[in-house]
Amino acid sequence: MPSRQNLIGLWLLLTGLCLVAGLGVLIWLEGALQPSPETRPLLWCLGLAPTVLSLLVGWQLERRLFRPLRQFQVLLARLVASPDAQGDYPVDGWLQPLQPDLDHIREGWRQDRVKIREAHAEGAREAEKIKQELEALLQVLDLPLLICDRHQRLLLFNPAAAEMFHDQPGLGLGRPLSQLLPHPSLADAIRHLPDDGTPHQLLLPGEHHWLRCQLRRLGAYHGGALITLQDTTAALEHDQRWRRTLAQLLPKLRGHCGSLNSATEALLQVEDNPTFKQRLESAIEQESQALATQVEQLTHLVEAQQLSQSALEETWSNDLCSALKAQLLQHQIRLTPIGIPAWMKVDGPALLALLQLLVRQLSSLQRIDEVELEVLLGNRRVYVDLSWDGIPLSEQQLQQWRSLPLFDEPLSPRVEDVLDQHGADLWSIPPQQPGEGPRLRLPLPASGRGIQPLQRLSPRPEFHDFSIADLPAPSGDLASLPLQQLEMVVFDTETTGLDLRRGDRIISLAACRILNGRLLADDVFDQRVNPQRAIPPESTAIHGLKDEDVAQSPPIEVVLPRFRHYVGDGVLVAHNAVFDLLALQLSESGDQSRFTMPVLDTLLLSRAIDPSLEGHGLDALAERFDLSFPPGTRHTALGDARVTAELLLLLLPRLANRGVRTLGDALELQRQIEQEQHR
Amino acid sequence: MPHVLVVDDEPNILLSLEFLMQQAGFSVATAPDAEQALELIHQQCPDLLLLDISLPGMSGFDLLERLRAAEATRKLPVVMLTAHGREVEKEKGMALGANDYVTKPFSTRELVSRVQALLADTQQGG
Numbered sequence: 001m002p003s004r005q006n007l008i009g010l011w012l013l014l015t016g017l018c019l020v021a022g023l024g025v026l027i028w029l030e031g032a033l034q035p036s037p038e039t040r041p042l043l044w045c046l047g048l049a050p051t052v053l054s055l056l057v058g059w060q061l062e063r064r065l066f067r068p069l070r071q072f073q074v075l076l077a078r079l080v081a082s083p084d085a086q087g088d089y090p091v092d093g094w095l096q097p098l099q100p101d102l103d104h105i106r107e108g109w110r111q112d113r114v115k116i117r118e119a120h121a122e123g124a125r126e127a128e129k130i131k132q133e134l135e136a137l138l139q140v141l142d143l144p145l146l147i148c149d150r151h152q153r154l155l156l157f158n159p160a161a162a163e164m165f166h167d168q169p170g171l172g173l174g175r176p177l178s179q180l181l182p183h184p185s186l187a188d189a190i191r192h193l194p195d196d197g198t199p200h201q202l203l204l205p206g207e208h209h210w211l212r213c214q215l216r217r218l219g220a221y222h223g224g225a226l227i228t229l230q231d232t233t234a235a236l237e238h239d240q241r242w243r244r245t246l247a248q249l250l251p252k253l254r255g256h257c258g259s260l261n262s263a264t265e266a267l268l269q270v271e272d273n274p275t276f277k278q279r280l281e282s283a284i285e286q287e288s289q290a291l292a293t294q295v296e297q298l299t300h301l302v303e304a305q306q307l308s309q310s311a312l313e314e315t316w317s318n319d320l321c322s323a324l325k326a327q328l329l330q331h332q333i334r335l336t337p338i339g340i341p342a343w344m345k346v347d348g349p350a351l352l353a354l355l356q357l358l359v360r361q362l363s364s365l366q367r368i369d370e371v372e373l374e375v376l377l378g379n380r381r382v383y384v385d386l387s388w389d390g391i392p393l394s395e396q397q398l399q400q401w402r403s404l405p406l407f408d409e410p411l412s413p414r415v416e417d418v419l420d421q422h423g424a425d426l427w428s429i430p431p432q433q434p435g436e437g438p439r440l441r442l443p444l445p446a447s448g449r450g451i452q453p454l455q456r457l458s459p460r461p462e463f464h465d466f467s468i469a470d471l472p473a474p475s476g477d478l479a480s481l482p483l484q485q486l487e488m489v490v491f492d493t494e495t496t497g498l499d500l501r502r503g504d505r506i507i508s509l510a511a512c513r514i515l516n517g518r519l520l521a522d523d524v525f526d527q528r529v530n531p532q533r534a535i536p537p538e539s540t541a542i543h544g545l546k547d548e549d550v551a552q553s554p555p556i557e558v559v560l561p562r563f564r565h566y567v568g569d570g571v572l573v574a575h576n577a578v579f580d581l582l583a584l585q586l587s588e589s590g591d592q593s594r595f596t597m598p599v600l601d602t603l604l605l606s607r608a609i610d611p612s613l614e615g616h617g618l619d620a621l622a623e624r625f626d627l628s629f630p631p632g633t634r635h636t637a638l639g640d641a642r643v644t645a646e647l648l649l650l651l652l653p654r655l656a657n658r659g660v661r662t663l664g665d666a667l668e669l670q671r672q673i674e675q676e677q678h679r
Numbered sequence: 680m681p682h683v684l685v686v687d688d689e690p691n692i693l694l695s696l697e698f699l700m701q702q703a704g705f706s707v708a709t710a711p712d713a714e715q716a717l718e719l720i721h722q723q724c725p726d727l728l729l730l731d732i733s734l735p736g737m738s739g740f741d742l743l744e745r746l747r748a749a750e751a752t753r754k755l756p757v758v759m760l761t762a763h764g765r766e767v768e769k770e771k772g773m774a775l776g777a778n779d780y781v782t783k784p785f786s787t788r789e790l791v792s793r794v795q796a797l798l799a800d801t802q803q804g805g
Contacts, residue, residue, distance in 0.1 A: 251733065251762035255689060258762065258783030262695035265787045269702050276698065283691035 001069055011058035018050040068093035072102075079106060083113060149224035152177040152190060164229060177227075186213065190225045193217040209233035245301055253294045260287040312422065312445060315348050317341045317375040317382070318521060320355075324373070327356050333363050337521035339374040340642050342630055344382040345445040350418045353406045357415065358426075358440065359386060361401055366390040372437075372518075377446065377628050384442040385429075392438035393428040402426065478571070478598065479664030483652050486663055488514040488600070489525075489570035490645035491563075492637045493580045494543040496531050505531035506583050507550050508543065509563055510637035512645050513570065517652065519645045525566040526638045528553040543635045560584070560593035567597070571663060575618050575644045577601035598663060602647050604670045609654050618643060625650050681798050682706045684725040686716040686742070687760065688734050696729065696787075703791040713737035717745070720752060726801070727794055730777075732761040732768065740775055747776040756797045758790075 002010075026047035029035065035043050071091045078089070088106070091099055138145075144161035148154055154175050157165075165171040170179030178187055183204050193200055195217055204211045212230040217223075263283045270277050321337040328335045359371050368388050376383040402419065405412040419425055422444050429439040478486075491511035497504035510526040512519060528545070530553045540546050553559075563584075574580040577599050584595050606616045615624070618640060622629065627646050633639025655661070660669050683705045685696045693709045700707045708723055710716035713734050720728070728746075732739035739759060746752040758779045759772040769780045779793050 254762035254783045255692075255733075258760075258785060259689055259692040259695065261784040262692050262699060262787055266695040266698045266702075270698065279694060280698075283694055287691055 001066070001073065004066070004070065007062070007066060011054070011062075015051055015054040015058065018054045019048070022047040022049070022051055064093035065095075068095035071095075072098075075102070079109070083110060144229040146177070146180075146227040146229070147218065147224060148177045148190070148227065149222040152187060152224075154180070155222065155224060161229065164231060181211075181213075186215075189215055190227075193225055195219075203232070210236050242301070246298075249294060249298050249301065253291065253298070256287050256291040256294060260284060260291060263287065312345045312347055315344055315346050315351075317344055317384070320346075320348060320352060321373055321375075321521065323352055324355050324359075327352070328359055328371075331360055331363070332369055333359060334370045335359065336370070336372045336518075337374070338372050338518045339376065339521055340519070340630060340646065341521055342375045342377050342382050342446070344375070344384075347418070347421060350406070350413065350421065351444070354415060354418045355384070355386075355442075357404060357406060358401065361404070362386065362388065362393075362440065365397070373521075375521075377630075378443065381443045382446045384444060386440040386442075387437045389437050392430040393440055395428065398426045398428060398440075479667070480662050482661055483655065483663060483666060484517040486514075487568075487570040488573050488645075488648070489567045490514060490573040490641050490648060491525075491567075491580065492574060492641040492644060493583045494545060494635065494637050495539070495583055496533060496535050497539050498579075500579070500582050500586055503533065505529075505533060506556055506559075506587060507531045507535060507545055508637040509559060510641050511563070511566060512638070512641050514573075514645055514649065517649065519642070519649060524638060525563060527559050527562065529556050529559050530554065531556075556587040557589050560587055560589070564593045564595065567595070570597070572597055572599040573602065573644065573648055574599070575602045575621075575640070575647070577603070598667055600648070600663075600666055601670060602644055602651060604673045605651050605655065605666065606647075608669045608673045609651060609658065618647070621647055680704065680706045681726040682708070682723060683727045683729060683794065684708045684710065684716060684719055684723065685729045686710045686713065686734065686739070687729075687731040688712060689731075699787045700729075700791070700794075703795075705794070713739070713742040716742060720746070720755070724751075726756070727798055728755055728757045729790075729794070730757055730759055732759060732763065732772070740771065743772070743775045743777060754801075756801050758794060758797065760785075 026044060029043055029047070030040075033043075068091045071089050072095055075089050075091065091102065138156075138158040141158055142160055144164045145156075145158050146154060146161055147156040154171070154173055154177060156173075157171060162171065165180060168180060177190075181204060183202075186202060186204060189200055189202055193215055197216055197219065200215045202213045202215065204213055210232045212232045214228045214230075216226045218226050263280050267277065267280045267284065270280065318337065318341040321335070321341075325335045325337070355373075362371065363369060366388065368390055370388065372387045374385045374387065376385060402414070402416040404415050406414065406418065415426075419442075424443050424445075427441040427443070429441055431438055489511050490513075491509065493506045494508035495504050495506055506529050508528050510524065512525075513523045514520070515523075528550050530550045532555055535545060535547050535550070572581070572595065578601070581595065581599055588594055602621075603616050606621055610616075613624075615621075619634075621627070622643055625647060627643050627650075629639050629643055633642070655666065655669075660666050681704075683700050685693060685700065685707060686709075687693050687696070688711050690711065693711065697707045697709050708719055708725065710719055713736060716728075716730070719725070730739045730742060734742070739761075743757055743759070746755055746757065756778045757776070758781055759769075759777045760781050760783060761768055761772075762783045769782075772780050778797055781790055781793065
């Protein structure tokens with residue numbers, strides 16, 4: 001389309017021509033026709049009409065056609081250059097009827113673009129996720145691995161490989177593999193790897209170590225190979241040590257057998273020569289003794305070899321307890337695990353056999369059929385304590401047990417072998433307090449997980465606007481029950497946020513049970529809940545739970561009746577119970593999930609006991625009372641519930657010292673503290 | 680009566696073997712190490728040597744090598760005795776020129792029969 005200036009110029013030129021032509025015609029008519037005064041205006045009107053018409057037509061064309069066309073042009077350019085820019089120019093004039101269609105086209109295009117962008121972002125996210133997962137996998141993979149291309153240049157090495165070759169400058173992306181592992185056999189093996197991915201193994205001698213390599217052709221575009229490495233130096237050395245010892249022992253055994261054999265044959269043939277007979281008998285005795293010593297050494301070697309085959313592994317104490325419990329039940333012995341479970345590093349099968357043997361010995365020695373097992377976190381060690389109602393064990397007794405074989409079979413490892421394997425021992429601990437039983441302690445290596453420093457997270461603020469004392473009074477029977485005898489369910493919730501009255505919801509609910517003053521180790525309720533709303537990132541930062549973690553979990557309407565069922569006739573306990581209880585009550589949906597039982601609050605009880613101290617949050621109290629959260633369990637519902645339970649068990653004797661012995665006493669104390677706070 | 684020299688560092692086995700070989704009709708001399716064995720070989724010219732591999736100082740293999748290198752003892756029949764049951768040692772002994780090889784523990788009857796067979800072969804050959 002011509003420019004606006006050109007159009008205006010053309011229009012003015014046309015109008016000017018019309019004007020000049022009209023004036024020329026008028027002057028000519030004036031001269032030729034000599035019009036009367038009456039006809040002159042009409043003549044002038046006719047002469048100037050084309051000029052006026054040109055002006056009007058031009059103006060209308062500009063207003064109704066050319067300007068809308070220019071708008072349309074801008075619109076198109078804008079749509080092309082910046083399709084998502086807002087503030088569109090509307091078209092008017094004669095193009096106005098096109099506006100709805102234009103809008104439709106424009107919106108359709110924009111929507112398509114959004115869809116493409118979303119699909120692209122989704123694809124990128126998925127790819128990024130896979131990449132991150134692969135990277136994470138490579139990061140944590142203990143097995144050193146390398147990937148090289150068809151030219152044997154390094155394409156990838158994981159941190160385990162970096163650690164293995166930390167002192168070798170040849171490790172670097174793009175570098176020839178031969179700089180790192182200068183073994184012609186390796187280069188040759190990679191070149192001749194079969195295309196079907198069949199692995200090929202090589203043992204490469206290094207300066208100080210032996211590397212076992214597994215090579216595999218990768219079906220990737222680069223046509224390279226995956227090399228996994230294993231430093232077998234220690235294993236080979238161990239193997240060699242064992243073989244060497246065996247190789248030294250066997251000839252001696254053969255030699256003594258040979259001497260014994262010959263001496264016996266000679267003895268059978270000798271007749272009247274008492275001196276020689278005596279010499280032969282003495283030789284037989286010496287050889288027999290030497291043989292016995294060698295056989296003993298061989299036995300030790302075999303036992304040690306048996307145990308060295310099984311490495312110490314991370315084991316969750318509860319798993320071990322469950323297995324032990326089931327095994328002992330077959331012998332009519334009831335094992336009750338108590339306390340907080342922990343990770344430990346043990347040879348599970350050997351330890352299980354050891355514990356079973358100890359408990360059975362204990363049971364038959366002291367005629368008991370009930371034993372408690374508690375796992376305690378010590379300094380870099382985990383103590384497995386067996387306690388029972390009886391008398392303490394003597395060191396002499398333990399000494400006798402140390403030499404017992406674990407299994408009723410030849411060459412079985414003995415108790416002391418398993419203890420040695422764990423760097424452990426057996427200690428007898430007499431009762432520390434009246435009413436407590438004696439203990440048998442096994443110190444075992446703690447898992448690396450058990451001694452990780454705790455991550456400090458911001459504590460949940462305390463709430464004080466809800467009075468525990470407003471709850472219905474407990475029944476007379478319950479109120480008069482000693483606290484030590486109460487069945488208590490200690491619970492905790494994790495929520496989407498702290499504003500429960502404005503829509504924050506439970507996302508995790510967990511509890512554990514205290515029965516007769518003992519925390520039951522394997523009696524737990526632990527359930528994630530779908531809050532049916534998004535979990536804010538600031539909340540995730542506390543408890544680590546994301547939307548996807550609870551997406552498959554049941555809603556609170558399903559979980560709450562289950563939890564109510566779990567609580568049974570127990571009394572509820574929580575730290576800052578007002579918050580957790582409110583979370584429960586706001587979720588109550590029927591009689592099946594009503595929580596009208598008495599509730600104890602360790603926060604209020606702690607304040608009541610130590611009113612002058614500051615800091616009654618769970619972290620502060622855990623630190624004050626040296627209670628440890630198993631790693632990674634702080635700000636998990638179960639982790640916090642367990643520590644709250646431990647805290648309550650610590651508070652109970654201190655409450656008793658202050659005359660607070662029954663549930664009624666404790667509730668009254670809580671009520672007083674609440675009243676003081678409201679004053 | 681064939682004369683046999685038994686070389687072993689274990690006094691108990693020397694005691695029994697000496698007696699058993701005598702019972703089987705051989706005259707027997709014993710030596711606890713290779714040096715004494717060499718001396719006795721030169722003094723007594725035994726018809727056969729029962730030689731243990733693991734000897735203190737000079738090993739049974741060393742002694743065998745020396746015997747095979749010397750003209751006088753090149754053909755002396757040697758039965759190696761060993762507490763190592765490894766095939767490779769047997770091969771080594773045979774490669775160095777041993778005539779037979781017996782692994783401990785052994786039955787004396789078998790040992791005697793091998794010694795007798797070996798002596799018979801030597802006599803036929805010589």
